[in-house]
Amino acid sequence: MAKIVECVPNFSEGRRTEVIEAIANAIKGVEGTRLLDYEYDKDHNRSVMTFVGEPESVKSAAFAACAKAAELIDLNAHSGEHPRIGATDVIPFIPISNCTMEECVELARELGNQIAEELKIPVYLYENAAVKPERRNLANIRKGQYEGLKEAVLKDPERKPDYGPASLHPTAGATVVGARMPLVAYNINLNTNDLDIAKSIAKAIRHSTGGLRYVKALGLEIKERGIVQVSMNLTNYQKTSVFRVFEMVKSEAERYGVEILGSEVVGLIPMNALVDSAEFYLRIENFDKSQVLENRLWE
Amino acid sequence: MAKIVECVPNFSEGRRTEVIEAIANAIKGVEGTRLLDYEYDKDHNRSVMTFVGEPESVKSAAFAACAKAAELIDLNAHSGEHPRIGATDVIPFIPISNCTMEECVELARELGNQIAEELKIPVYLYENAAVKPERRNLANIRKGQYEGLKEAVLKDPERKPDYGPASLHPTAGATVVGARMPLVAYNINLNTNDLDIAKSIAKAIRHSTGGLRYVKALGLEIKERGIVQVSMNLTNYQKTSVFRVFEMVKSEAERYGVEILGSEVVGLIPMNALVDSAEFYLRIENFDKSQVLENRLWE
Numbered sequence: 001m002a003k004i005v006e007c008v009p010n011f012s013e014g015r016r017t018e019v020i021e022a023i024a025n026a027i028k029g030v031e032g033t034r035l036l037d038y039e040y041d042k043d044h045n046r047s048v049m050t051f052v053g054e055p056e057s058v059k060s061a062a063f064a065a066c067a068k069a070a071e072l073i074d075l076n077a078h079s080g081e082h083p084r085i086g087a088t089d090v091i092p093f094i095p096i097s098n099c100t101m102e103e104c105v106e107l108a109r110e111l112g113n114q115i116a117e118e119l120k121i122p123v124y125l126y127e128n129a130a131v132k133p134e135r136r137n138l139a140n141i142r143k144g145q146y147e148g149l150k151e152a153v154l155k156d157p158e159r160k161p162d163y164g165p166a167s168l169h170p171t172a173g174a175t176v177v178g179a180r181m182p183l184v185a186y187n188i189n190l191n192t193n194d195l196d197i198a199k200s201i202a203k204a205i206r207h208s209t210g211g212l213r214y215v216k217a218l219g220l221e222i223k224e225r226g227i228v229q230v231s232m233n234l235t236n237y238q239k240t241s242v243f244r245v246f247e248m249v250k251s252e253a254e255r256y257g258v259e260i261l262g263s264e265v266v267g268l269i270p271m272n273a274l275v276d277s278a279e280f281y282l283r284i285e286n287f288d289k290s291q292v293l294e295n296r297l298w299e
Numbered sequence: 300m301a302k303i304v305e306c307v308p309n310f311s312e313g314r315r316t317e318v319i320e321a322i323a324n325a326i327k328g329v330e331g332t333r334l335l336d337y338e339y340d341k342d343h344n345r346s347v348m349t350f351v352g353e354p355e356s357v358k359s360a361a362f363a364a365c366a367k368a369a370e371l372i373d374l375n376a377h378s379g380e381h382p383r384i385g386a387t388d389v390i391p392f393i394p395i396s397n398c399t400m401e402e403c404v405e406l407a408r409e410l411g412n413q414i415a416e417e418l419k420i421p422v423y424l425y426e427n428a429a430v431k432p433e434r435r436n437l438a439n440i441r442k443g444q445y446e447g448l449k450e451a452v453l454k455d456p457e458r459k460p461d462y463g464p465a466s467l468h469p470t471a472g473a474t475v476v477g478a479r480m481p482l483v484a485y486n487i488n489l490n491t492n493d494l495d496i497a498k499s500i501a502k503a504i505r506h507s508t509g510g511l512r513y514v515k516a517l518g519l520e521i522k523e524r525g526i527v528q529v530s531m532n533l534t535n536y537q538k539t540s541v542f543r544v545f546e547m548v549k550s551e552a553e554r555y556g557v558e559i560l561g562s563e564v565v566g567l568i569p570m571n572a573l574v575d576s577a578e579f580y581l582r583i584e585n586f587d588k589s590q591v592l593e594n595r596l597w598e
Contacts, residue, residue: 004596036595052596096592182592189584246581262584271570271593278573281580282545285488285561293395293481294570294593296335297303297351 004097005058005104006182010089011047011069012078014040019072020047026068032057045080046089052096055103059111062091063118070119070172075146083139085146086173090138092127093179096270097295104179105129112177116164119172122153123163126178131162138176146173181214184234184273185266186242188249192258195221198228201252205230205245212248214240227261237270243277303396304357304403305481309388310346310368311377313339318371319346325367331356344379345388351395354402358410361390362417369418369471374445382438384445385472389437391426392478395569396594403478404428411476415463418471421452422462425477430461437475445472480513483533483572484565485541487548491557494520497527500551504529504544511547513539526560536569542576 013019020040027035033053040047051061066088073087091111093104108129116123130136144152150168152159160166161174168174190198198219203209206217214236220229230249234240250260272289279287289295312318319339326334332352339346350360365387372386390410392403407428415422429435443451449467451458459465460473467473489497497518502508505516513535519528529548533539549559571588578586588594 004593006592034596052592242577242581260582262582264584265586265590268590268592268595271574271591274577274591275570275573277577277581278541282541282576283559283561285563287564291564291567292570292573293305293351293567294303296567297333 002097003055003099003103004052005055005099005107006050006052006094006096007058007062007091008048008050008094009062009065009091010084011049011065011073012045012075012080012084012087012089013069013073014045014047014080015042022072023047023065023068024049026064027051027061030057030061030064033061041082043080044082045078046082046084055099055107058093059107062093062111063114066091066115066121066175067119070121070169074171075173076171078146083142083145084173085142085149086121086169086175087171088121088175090126090176091178093129093177094182095179096182097272098289101128101179101181108177108179112163112175115175115177116161119169120165121169121172122161122165122167122174124174124176125162126176127180129178135162138178141176149174181236181238182268182270184237184242184269186232186234186245186269187264187266188230188232188246189222189225189261189263190228190230190253190258191261192228192256193221193226194256194258195219195228197253197256197258198230200256201230201249202232204252205232205248212240212245215245234273237273237276241276241280242273243280246277301396302354302398302402303351304354304398304406305349305351305393305395306357306361306390307347307349307393308361308364308390309383310348310364310372311344311374311379311383311386311388312368312372313344313346313379314341321371322346322364322367323348325363326350326360329356329360329363332360340381342379343381344377345381345383354398354406357392358406358413361392361410362413365390365414365420365474366418369420369468373470374472375470377445382441382444383472384441384448385420385468385474386470387420387474389425389475390477392428392476393481394478395481396571397588400427400478400480407476407478411462411474414474414476415460418468419464420468420471421460421464421466421473423473423475424461425475426479428477434461437477440475448473480535480537481567481569483536483541483568485531485533485544485568486563486565487529487531487545488521488524488560488562489527489529489552489557490560491527491555492520492525493555493557494518494527496552496555496557497529499555500529500548501531503551504531504547511539511544514544533572536572536575540575540579541572542579545576 202217501516
């Protein structure tokens with residue numbers, strides 16, 4: 001089965017469509033990758049591209065896009081609402097199929113080194129690819145944004161990049177490269193209009209207040225249906241499974257005499273997040289993902 | 300999302316490996332198809348190839364394989380335990396992704412016509428592609444095998460092929476082409492050693508004795524584990540879902556105070572059979588299969 005990696009780079013351009021197109025074309029020009037989607041926002045002055053493919057192709061496409069962005073974007077002339085430090089602001093690699101987080105970390109470090117060497121852009125490693133623990137959190141790296149980092153990197157040894165020159169690129173700034181799991185946006189609807197119940201359940205299941213390690217959760221009202229919802233981001237569906245989240249919300253709801261009406265997947269979800277749930281509920285013994293017929297299609 | 304069709308043709312050669320290789324190579328030679336597996340059996344003197352791809356490529360590969368088999372296999376010199384009427388004995392098309400049964404029926408009829416026209420081999424349509432109701436069942440078409448059909452086709456208007464000459468090809472015989480759903484081989488293990496319970500449950504859930512429309516089932520002993528099993532073939536997982544079978548076996552077992560220990564998927568299973576089960580148990584509302592990230596890889 002082929003290894004499939006996703007890459008979701010963010011670029012500091014959300015207004016000049018010819019620049020956005022040129023970056024998208026740089027990605028499309030690399031054989032073995034598929035651009036699934038790109039979005040841009042004028043207020044943020046930022047674009048996000050989503051592409052997939054085998055690891056080496058995805059790395060090549062990420063490099064090509066980064067080189068094109070460095071050629072066409074000047075941070076000194078950039079303004080927008082979203083914090084940023086570089087023309088290519090951040091490049092996460094995401095393991096999708098038959099590929100481990102460790103392989104994505106390796107890919108991030110190789111790309112980081114290549115960007116520093118060939119484009120002379122300093123690179124910071126973040127999330128699972130971080131070498132310095134405080135850099136796991138992107139906000140720490142981006143502190144002060146392009147303008148602030150330009151000064152700080154010269155004076156503060158703690159702001160030194162992981163690869164490349166200890167001064168920002170004169171127009172392209174700096175780039176953050178890393179690896180993370182795919183996000184699953186998953187909401188559960190309850191047959192009550194009592195917002196306090198949704199908030200209590202959210203509090204019980206989210207990591208920040210004592211719940212499951214890879215769950216972020218909020219209680220919300222869905223006014224048009226007269227119900228409430230536990231709205232979640234699952235940041236690692238392999239370690240905190242969708243079915244386990246569902247069962248925990250169900251059990252918490254029962255304590256209030258409330259039932260789950262249904263759930264929603266917002267946007268994309270990796271096949272394995274659903275296959276794992278089928279395995280759990282159908283109690284399938286010794287299941288191997290290579291038994292999924294579609295997995296054979298990329299062999 | 301690309302349409303993916305599976306094709307599992309059976310050839311009347313299970314001994315001469317050079318012939319089997321030549322047929323496999325004819326399939327591999329068609330761009331856009333992937334040969335997943337091939338198996339052959341000396342006693343049956345028969346081989347089975349499994350390949351997938353987009354509909355037009357799969358049809359071309361099936362035709363190429365059929366032409367190669369007609370070139371290299373002489374039914375007059377063939378013997379084996381398995382009933383057969385042709386060098387290429389049977390060609391089923393199976394819808395896998397983003398593809399309907401109707402499209403596979405259409406594909407079967409196009410291929411049948413092409414085999415008759417270009418190779419002068421008479422073709423019978425079976426299962427979902429059958430035009431005559433009695434030909435849905437392959438056994439009716441294969442009655443008398445090659446030797447018997449050679450005579451019968453000349454005399455009996457009811458044995459006339461759906462396409463092509465009303466006499467068998469002098470060496471390649473006749474070919475059966477059709478469309479069917481993928482089979483899912485699914486077994487459920489019970490925490491008892493009472494074979495009668497497994498047999499009673501099999502009887503309750505299988506179609507032939509009043510149960511679910513697309514279930515074949517037997518009760519078996521698994522001696523090495525000291526348990527019994529309901530062993531099943533699900534012949535249309537879209538209409539008789541895996542989760543519904545699981546829930547019905549669970550409910551029947553409870554009636555005897557028995558529980559489901561686990562289940563097994565034997566061989567391959569289409570992704571959607573598992574995704575449907577996750578949707579059911581997680582109560583996902585308004586789910587669209589295009590939200591499965593892997594489905595985007597073939598777009």
